[in-house]
Amino acid sequence: GENVEQHPSTLSVQEGDSAVIKCTYSDSASNYFPWYKQELGKRPQLIIDIRSNVGEKKDQRIAVTLNKTAKHFSLHITETQPEDSAVYFCAEYGNKLVFGAGTILRVKS
């Protein structure tokens, strides 16, 4: 069945450094890969997504890369700021959204 593995489970970085979160998936039919940011006590918010016909997408300090052959995709945050601290979830969409377990990102100032 569908499965998404997300690593690391926690990540601490110094303000200004980069953060990278990686996900692997098993469903070769998956064609949409969103990333959600969930701040404490808040709902998940879509921050960036990528479709299977694209290898990389960038939006300001956030970028996502996709390797369909290897079935993995990554979130890259550059110049991290304290407000980037949150839980980040990757997901893949074959016939429904399946989420990774989440990564707690802490940005230390």
Add this chain to the structure above:
Amino acid sequence: GAGVSQSPSNKVTEKGKDVELRCDPISGHTALYWYRQSLGQGLEFLIYFQGNSAPDKSGLPSDRFSAERTGGSVSTLTIQRTQQEDSAVYLCASSLDRWSYEQYFGPGTRLTVT
């Protein structure tokens, strides 16, 4: 409304009681999803509606869980004979239609079963 709304925001109930959770999707969105988020855990898919029909109920954890959607808008998730393991945040999301990937989440209902 501007976004997905859910009610109540918090619900405390005694084990064995039934609860109803409500979701109002974004106006015009025909696809609606229910998820469950247990403490410190990821998001678990429960059920998907396209219009009033539910083509995918595969995530409902037991027959105590049911959901309906009427008029292609508001949805209710009902949990009968609640158990302590049902305690979680129940999130609803909507998307424009069955071909739209982007899902927008509501604020969730925190359910505590004592």
